[in-house]
Amino acid sequence: xxxxxxxxxxxxxxxxxGACIPSEELLQPGVASTVExxxxxxxxxxxxxxNVAILGTAxxxxxxxxxxxxxxxxxxxxxxxxxxxxxxxxxxxxSFYLVDKIELVVTQLPAGPTTHEIWLGSGSDMRVLQExxxxxxxxxxxxxxxxxxxxxxxxxxxxVTLSSPSWVGWREVRVFGSAAAGPLEEAAKExxxxxxxxxxxxxPVPLGENVATVGAGFASAGEELAGxxxxxxxxxxxxAQLPAPQWYSVSFDELYIVDKLELEIAQSPAGPTTHEIWLGxxxxxxxxxxxxxxxxxxxxxxxxVPILPPRSISEVQILTLDSPxxxxWREVRVFGSxxxxxxxDAGLPRFSLDxxxxxxxxxxxxxxxxxxxxxxxxVEQEGRVRIVRNGEVEEAPFLDVSSRVRCxxxxxxxxxxxxxxxxxxxxxxxxxxxxxxxTVISRxxxxxxxxxxxxxxxxxxLLIAQPDQVHNxxxxxxxxxxxxxxxxxxxxxxxxxDVENRAQDLGTLLGKILRIDVESExxxxxxxxDNPFFRIDGHRGEIWALGLRNPWGFAFxxxxxxxxxxxxxxxxxxxxxxxxxxxxxxxxxGWNLKEGSRCFESLPCSAQGLxxxxxxxxxxxxxxxxxxxxxxxxxxxxxxxxxxxxxxxSGRVWGLKRSQADSTRSIYGGWLSTLPVNARVxxxxxxxxEEGNLYVTGYQDGxxxxxxxx
Numbered sequence: 001x002x003x004x005x006x007x008x009x010x011x012x013x014x015x016x017x018g019a020c021i022p023s024e025e026l027l028q029p030g031v032a033s034t035v036e037x038x039x040x041x042x043x044x045x046x047x048x049x050x051n052v053a054i055l056g057t058a059x060x061x062x063x064x065x066x067x068x069x070x071x072x073x074x075x076x077x078x079x080x081x082x083x084x085x086x087x088x089x090x091x092x093x094x095s096f097y098l099v100d101k102i103e104l105v106v107t108q109l110p111a112g113p114t115t116h117e118i119w120l121g122s123g124s125d126m127r128v129l130q131e132x133x134x135x136x137x138x139x140x141x142x143x144x145x146x147x148x149x150x151x152x153x154x155x156x157x158x159x160v161t162l163s164s165p166s167w168v169g170w171r172e173v174r175v176f177g178s179a180a181a182g183p184l185e186e187a188a189k190e191x192x193x194x195x196x197x198x199x200x201x202x203x204p205v206p207l208g209e210n211v212a213t214v215g216a217g218f219a220s221a222g223e224e225l226a227g228x229x230x231x232x233x234x235x236x237x238x239x240a241q242l243p244a245p246q247w248y249s250v251s252f253d254e255l256y257i258v259d260k261l262e263l264e265i266a267q268s269p270a271g272p273t274t275h276e277i278w279l280g281x282x283x284x285x286x287x288x289x290x291x292x293x294x295x296x297x298x299x300x301x302x303x304x305v306p307i308l309p310p311r312s313i314s315e316v317q318i319l320t321l322d323s324p325x326x327x328x329w330r331e332v333r334v335f336g337s338x339x340x341x342x343x344x345d346a347g348l349p350r351f352s353l354d355x356x357x358x359x360x361x362x363x364x365x366x367x368x369x370x371x372x373x374x375x376x377x378x379v380e381q382e383g384r385v386r387i388v389r390n391g392e393v394e395e396a397p398f399l400d401v402s403s404r405v406r407c408x409x410x411x412x413x414x415x416x417x418x419x420x421x422x423x424x425x426x427x428x429x430x431x432x433x434x435x436x437x438x439t440v441i442s443r444x445x446x447x448x449x450x451x452x453x454x455x456x457x458x459x460x461x462l463l464i465a466q467p468d469q470v471h472n473x474x475x476x477x478x479x480x481x482x483x484x485x486x487x488x489x490x491x492x493x494x495x496x497x498d499v500e501n502r503a504q505d506l507g508t509l510l511g512k513i514l515r516i517d518v519e520s521e522x523x524x525x526x527x528x529x530d531n532p533f534f535r536i537d538g539h540r541g542e543i544w545a546l547g548l549r550n551p552w553g554f555a556f557x558x559x560x561x562x563x564x565x566x567x568x569x570x571x572x573x574x575x576x577x578x579x580x581x582x583x584x585x586x587x588x589x590g591w592n593l594k595e596g597s598r599c600f601e602s603l604p605c606s607a608q609g610l611x612x613x614x615x616x617x618x619x620x621x622x623x624x625x626x627x628x629x630x631x632x633x634x635x636x637x638x639x640x641x642x643x644x645x646x647x648x649x650s651g652r653v654w655g656l657k658r659s660q661a662d663s664t665r666s667i668y669g670g671w672l673s674t675l676p677v678n679a680r681v682x683x684x685x686x687x688x689x690e691e692g693n694l695y696v697t698g699y700q701d702g703x704x705x706x707x708x709x710x
Contacts (some may be wrong), residue, residue, distance in 0.1 A: 048178065049098075049100050049176040049177045051174045052093070053071040053091055053174050057092050058070060058089070060088065061087050061088050062083045063080065067079050070171065070172055075105060078170065079169055083167060084164065084167060084168070085162055086162050091156065092155065095180075097178065098152070098153050098178055099154055099157075100177060101146065101147055101148060101176040103143055103144070103145055103146075104143065104159065104172075105171040106141065108140050108142075108164065110165055112138070112165035113137055113163070114165070115135055115163040115164075116133045116144075116161050117131070117159070118132075119159075119160065120148075120154045120156065121158065122152070122154050131146050141171070157173070208257075208335050209335065212250050212333050212334040213230055213232055214252070215252045216252075217230050217332075218249045220248075221241065222239055222240045229329045229331055232331070233331070237266045237331070243604075245599055246327035247320070248327075248329055249315055249316060250334060255282050255338070258307050258316075260336075261304070263275075263303040263333075264300070265298065265303070266328035266329060267323065268299050271296065271297070272295065275292045275320050276291045276318075276321065276597065277305060278315075278319060278597060281672075281675075283673050283675045286597070287614065287656070287671035290670075291669065300330070319597050322607065349642075349674075351636075351677060351710075353706070354708050355704070356388075356706045358393075358703040359393045360704065361702055363380055364412070365378065365416065366688075366695045366704060368690045370422055374689075375387050375388070376689055378704065380397075381407050382407045382413070383400060383403070383405035383412065384413070385453070396451070399455060401455050404435060406434060407433070410489075411437065411469060412432065414432060414552070415475055417429045417430075417477055419519055420519075426450075428444060428446075429518065431473075433472060434463075437469060439488070444458055444459075460524065461516075461518055461525050464509055471489030474487065475552045475554055477556065480581070482517075483517055484516050484525075485563075487553075489549065489550035490510050497601075503548055503591045506533060507539065512546050513544045513545040513554065514543060514544060515544035527541040530584070531585060533586070544585045545588075546588050547610065548567050548577075549567050549569065549592070551565050553626050553627030553645070555629045557630040558632050559641065566625040570600065572595055573595050574619070574624065575597075575615065576614055576615045577613045587611045589611055589613070593605045593610065597613060615656050615671060626684055626685055627686055628643060629643070629688045630643045630688075631692060631693075633692035633693040636708065639655070641658075642674075643656045644686045644694055646679070646686060648682050648683060648699070650678070651682060651683050652678050652679075653679060653686070654673055654675075657671070658670050679696060681701045683697060
């Protein structure tokens with residue numbers, strides 16, 4: 001039976017890449033179910049590790065009676081499933097081991113690309129995804145090393161092979177670790193928060209009372225009944241009387257530090273449902289905390305959602321994306337107590353904005369050349385690129401193309417991007433609106449003076465015809481792969497609603513992020529062969545992602561390669577989307593089917609095939625999201641890994657991070673947002689210098705601000 005369930009898990013993972021919870025963990029009908037966070041435990045005094053796999057018990061879906069041969073220490077005796085992928089192999093232990101490394105010795109003929117997932121069990125009836133190896137070229141005798149950093153206490157290792165050119169097998173599986181203190185039974189009772197924020201807490205917050213009864217209920221439909229889902233009586237419930245997607249929220253006048261949610265289901269018939277849990281923390285934003293895909297649920301079932309580490313909450317929103325019945329909840333319970341320190345409870349540091357320079361005219365971007373010069377380059381919308389050195393704006397511009405730029409509004413000179421190795425190449429790229437109102441991506445070269453570019457050296461790389469004067473995009477940035485990524489808006493319309501459906505149309509470049517090769521011999525540019533729509537009839541091969549309204553501030557995390565994509569909404573919600581490093585592209589971020597997490601204009605929509613944002617905020621004193629950059633400097637360690645973005649109208653700047661910042665895990669979980677800092681002036685961008693420090697451009701006051709931390 002166990003092998004059958006694990007094989008179902010392998011098939012589920014294959015069909016739903018990115019899920020954190022294998023199918024055997026899905027909630028069972030009629031019982032209270034808990035979705036647990038990842039457990040991490042380190043022990044600085046642990047003895048040196050050795051291969052402990054030989055102390056475990058091996059199992060496999062096929063040929064399990066030979067499984068022990070892969071942990072006997074002999075490379076010549078192997079386990080082979082004698083079947084093609086997907087297959088799984090596992091090692092279970094009778095006690096806990098603190099593990100820091102796993103080695104997999106391959107047996108494979110012929111050589112070729114393979115895909116594997118390594119799942120770790122911690123004695124809590126829960127496995128978590130440690131690492132995914134996608135299309136790794138492997139061959140017989142090769143050893144794959146998986147570092148477990150920080151070391152983790154575990155009692156099971158599961159290897160799921162999703163694709164392979166040969167039968168699935170292993171010569172040897174080695175698990176390096178040392179005995180962890182405490183018997184299995186005692187350790188299994190412990191609750192670990194699964195993240196660095198939890199480790200910082202001196203002690204866990206005691207479980208509070210159900211505070212939902214003092215909140216206010218709101219809903220996408222049937223709002224007159226919304227209070228019945230928080231009245232403490234499961235027999236009086238809220239129903240939308242409509243199919244999914246629908247949302248239900250509980251809002252509070254005060255902040256509560258919350259450690260658990262309980263969602264009691266009203267549903268007939270039983271069947272698979274998909275839900276997202278969004279949390280507001282008084283910062284004006286909602287962040288995506290957890291997503292449950294295709295859970296089998298039925299009437300009366302209670303879903304328990306631990307909030308670990310506990311955090312300050314002003315709102316809980318439950319977004320039901322799929323359900324076989326009308327969307328309804330018998331009772332929504334929020335367990336917590338009044339919060340006294342909302343910033344500390346959120347697990348994120350405080351930060352501030354310090355003015356560094358002034359004297360700029362309509363600045364819209366700040367960046368660096370990666371050449372060790374220490375210069376900051378600031379783009380002025382009217383058509384100039386200025387150099388800021390040691391806090392002073394140099395009088396002569398680095399580049400002046402104002403005579404060929406159409407400004408202003410959402411048009412003008414919008415971005416500059418320096419290629420990898422600029423110090424030797426001495427050319428760069430800009431994005432601007434030409435006099436005809438179209439978007440131009442061009443290459444320019446510098447002169448003998450490194451502080452001056454030659455405006456007559458222009459080589460046009462790409463021209464995108466624009467149907468309107470708004471939503472022209474304009475962001476360009478080189479990715480970790482060396483390709484140029486271009487943000488293209490939906491082209492605008494008098495209604496601003498993309499009524500021509502350009503963002504969803506794969507035959508146009510509008511409403512997309514594009515990915516092109518401008519550094520090869522191909523002219524004017526090449527299209528990478530691994531782009532998701534390369535050489536597909538009726539599709540533009542340049543497209544990397546779709547469903548975007550006006551992505552003019554996206555940024556890569558230089559530490560991880562993850563991509564953050566702020567996208568302005570229509571009149572209700574602004575959003576940040578997230579694409580993990582290693583993505584193969586093709587994500588559809590939903591516009592104009594959705595605006596933020598919800599259906600656009602409350603029209604019926606389907607969430608199938610759409611990627612949800614990870615944070616959103618409403619149009620309350622706000623109008624347009626701007627971004628964005630991830631802090632990777634050395635001056636403020638507490639800001640490490642925080643993505644900063646802001647709002648153009650309000651001048652507010654937020655920080656966003658994952659409570660478990662690991663791009664191998666699902667994007668749908670654990671996001672945290674800081675309380676905002678207000679620049680008190682319209683801001684147009686957030687950018688970085690070569691050392692990873694971050695800066696904000698004040699659009700109206702022409703100032704440059706540095707983000708500083710504690």
